[in-house]
Amino acid sequence: MRINHNIAALNTYRQLSSANGAQGKSMEKLSSGLRINRAGDDAAGLAISEKMRGQIRGLDQASKNSQDAVSLIQTAEGALNETHSILQRMRELSVQASNDTNQDTVDRDALDQEFQQLKQEIDDISTQTKFNKMNLLDGSFGNKVDTNASNTTALAVAGVASIEATGPAGTYTIADDGTDLTISNGTKTITLAGQSMAAGAQTLNVSEWGISLQTNTGFGAAGLDGKQIVISAGTGGTFQTGANSGETMTLAIGNMSSTGLSINGNDLQNRTNADAAITAIDNAINLVSAERSNLGAKQNRLEHRINNLATSSENLTASESRIRDVDYALAA
Structure with a gap:
């Protein structure tokens, strides 16, 4: 006892x-809905679930980032759609002005007046198309020619009036044998048969790389053989489309002004000029088409990325729930 x-x-x-x-x-x-409310409940489970939570929130934000990028692309592409329409009208005017039933001083002047106004509207579109106060079509959102003459030897050649280039960053070497012209970036070579630049005032267009080069009447016979064009990376845009560092997508948009499209010097004052305008506008249409194709491809990629991010977030949320959420049947 x-x-x-x-x-x-x-x-x-x-x-x-x-x-x-x-x-x-x-x-x-039961009241919180969580199996783990403090580290003491399950230290390992807490650590794992917190990493998952960070990943889930990153995936959700990456989806929002991608949606913003799609909105930016749609803004640029919508403006280029109007640029395309303007170029088609300019080509129509050029074809009309090429017909000798028109008088230079009367009919062609009237046609040229509309032609010049349309050209100005292309410039206005290029400078006024913005997303969150960022210019999209004036060339500042893409790659561009390095204007350092020591790097871009083509700029120092007498008779070269202008160079526009919005292709991938790199060095492009030109070879001109007087009959054909080739341009190479070290990986790929494009040959333009019968496109020698030694014949005076001409325009070289390599739409695949967004390169446009104009020469004037003083262009020498030596031409561009052996010369280089250096394209440097512009500001462009880098979109964070993943939950982790380095999971990004880049976008560069070329200069879509009349200068960037190499039609700034064209007019319809006579038949010869009107005929040259047709060729120049055809090249401009190709450049805009290439840019719109690039934007469309990027948009499609982003839309698939958004779908994948949503799926990943959903699956990871389910995994985190199995670790952290309470099983009411067991807890009760």
Whole structure:
């Protein structure tokens, strides 16, 4: 017989305290909906689920980033759609002006007046198309010619009036044998048969790389043989399209002004000029088409990226839920 200690009561108290503690934890889990409310509940599970939570929030934000990028592309592409329409009208005017039923001083002047206004509208579109105050079509959102003459030897050649280039950054070497012209970026070579630049005022267009070069009447016989064009990376745009560092997508948009499209010097004052305008506008249409194709491809890629991000976020959320959320049947 023991007098100072009531073992039965102590055991009952211990069991009651344990039951109350377990009940308190169960109520906490049931009220919060979480199996892990503090590190002590499951230290390893907490660490894993927190990493998952960070990844989930990153995926959700990357999806929002990608949607913003799609909006930017749609803004640029919508403006280029109008540029295409303008170029088609300019080509129509050029074909009309090429017909000698028109008088230079009367009919062609009237046609040229509309032609010049349309050209100005292309320039306005290129400078006024913006997304979040960023210019998209004036060349500042893409790659461009490095104007350092020591790097771009073509700029120093007498008779070269202008160079526009919006292709991938790199060095492009020109070879001109007087009959054919080739241009190479070290990986790929494009040959333009019968496109020698030694014949005077001409325009070279390599739409695949967004390169346009104009020469004037003083162009020498040596031409561009062996010369180089260096395209440097512009500001462009880098979109964070993933939850982790380095998971990005880049976008560069060329100069879509009349200068960038190499039609700034064209007019319809006479038949010869009108005929030259047809060729120049055809090249401009190809450049705009190439740019729109690039934008469309990027948009399609982003839309698939958005779908994949949503799927990844959903699956990762389910995984995090299995670790952290409470099972009400067990907790009750």
